[in-house]
Amino acid sequence: MSGAKEQAAGSGRGGVRQVDVAALVEQAREGRPRAVARLISLVEGASPQLREVMAALAPLTGGAYVVGLTGSPGVGKSTSTSALVTAYRRAGRRVGVLAVDPSSPFSGGALLGDRVRMSEHASDPGVYIRSMATRGHLGGLAWAAPQAIRVLDAAGCDVVLVETVGVGQSEVEIAAQADTSVVLLAPGMGDGIQAAKAGILEIGDVYVVNKADRDGADATARELNHMLGLGESRAPGAWRPPIVKTVAARSEGTDELLAALDKHRAWMDEHGVLAERRRARAAKEIETIALTDLRARIAAPASATSLTALADQVTQGTLDPYTAADTLLTDLTTAP
Ligand SMILES: Nc1nc2c(ncn2[C@@H]2O[C@H](COP(=O)(O)OP(=O)(O)O)[C@@H](O)[C@H]2O)c(=O)[nH]1
Numbered sequence: 001m002s003g004a005k006e007q008a009a010g011s012g013r014g015g016v017r018q019v020d021v022a023a024l025v026e027q028a029r030e031g032r033p034r035a036v037a038r039l040i041s042l043v044e045g046a047s048p049q050l051r052e053v054m055a056a057l058a059p060l061t062g063g064a065y066v067v068g069l070t071g072s073p074g075v076g077k078s079t080s081t082s083a084l085v086t087a088y089r090r091a092g093r094r095v096g097v098l099a100v101d102p103s104s105p106f107s108g109g110a111l112l113g114d115r116v117r118m119s120e121h122a123s124d125p126g127v128y129i130r131s132m133a134t135r136g137h138l139g140g141l142a143w144a145a146p147q148a149i150r151v152l153d154a155a156g157c158d159v160v161l162v163e164t165v166g167v168g169q170s171e172v173e174i175a176a177q178a179d180t181s182v183v184l185l186a187p188g189m190g191d192g193i194q195a196a197k198a199g200i201l202e203i204g205d206v207y208v209v210n211k212a213d214r215d216g217a218d219a220t221a222r223e224l225n226h227m228l229g230l231g232e233s234r235a236p237g238a239w240r241p242p243i244v245k246t247v248a249a250r251s252e253g254t255d256e257l258l259a260a261l262d263k264h265r266a267w268m269d270e271h272g273v274l275a276e277r278r279r280a281r282a283a284k285e286i287e288t289i290a291l292t293d294l295r296a297r298i299a300a301p302a303s304a305t306s307l308t309a310l311a312d313q314v315t316q317g318t319l320d321p322y323t324a325a326d327t328l329l330t331d332l333t334t335a336p
């Protein structure tokens with residue numbers, strides 16, 4: 001309906017090709033990797049057809065358990081993700097992997113090493129692996145990641161593992177989008193202090209001290225235990241984030257990590273936390289889309305003209321800024 005009008009705004013390589021959304025969604029639902037890949041490309045490219053895609057996907061979603069993995073570069077996120085994929089596959093689960101790089105405008109490049117580490121799963125039809133860049137997006141990570149997750153969810157993934165390159169705020173952002181957040185640390189990286197700085201001590205549901213084959217793993221785990229206040233008493237029924245030691249490169253501790261994830265999920269179910277988190281996530285997503293849309297509308301030429309006119313009146317003292325803002329909002333939300 002609005003497609004033709006909005007096409008020009010698409011991220012076309014020489015013009016946007018209209019996609020048969022219904023067919024694509026059907027193929028994705030059947031588990032066809034190319035259809036899944038194309039849908040995620042539509043998300044990444046902020047396609048004007050996304051609205052239609054999301055409408056078609058909505059009834060197919062809600063089945064996937066979303067696990068976020070964050071931590072400093074080199075800590076072993078990709079290696080751990082790959083080990084988890086193997087473990088989940090062994091349990092017969094279909095797995096989606098989304099590697100999000102909030103700092104790169106290109107997908108792929110920066111995550112090349114990750115691809116290598118995931119390569120053993122490349123030919124497994126029960127695994128989708130996708131890297132995604134979010135820089136340059138209006139709304140960034142908060143906007144793009146949930147929609148990509150939704151694609152994988154609708155495609156029948158039982159589990160979606162989201163790896164984010166740890167660059168400050170993005171870790172917190174991605175944690176807000178996962179059902180369970182895993183924070184990874186490694187010995188000898190000064191991670192204890194970094195962890196406190198980045199605020200990741202608040203976001204972890206499960207902590208992993210990876211590279212436990214190296215010196216200092218026990219000390220890191222002890223320090224973490226102390227910083228998390230795990231020795232202190234908690235309210236009855238409260239979740240106590242476990243600390244799992246792993247050697248991801250040899251898949252050691254992966255079963256324990258999987259058990260910790262299962263346990264957290266069961267705890268969330270039991271306490272209504274899963275539903276609560278998902279509701280909060282949806283609310284955030286709606287808000288992000290609405291604000292992004294509102295900003296785009298304000299920036300549109302017609303609105304910019306009326307904004308200038310309002311600004312003139314405020315400058316001249318014939319209108320106060322609050323009334324002007326009311327007028328702007330009313331115009332924006334009632335405009336056809
Ligand atoms: N010694 C050791 N090296 C590991 C372990 N896990 C991962 N690595 C290595 O650490 C490097 C970074 O791993 P990667 O998974 O790419 O980290 P990411 O940047 O957090 O995704 C790679 O060279 C891995 O082979 C481990 O348990 N022990």
Ligand SMILES: [Mg+2]
Pocket residue numbers: 077078079114163
């Ligand atoms: Mg990685």
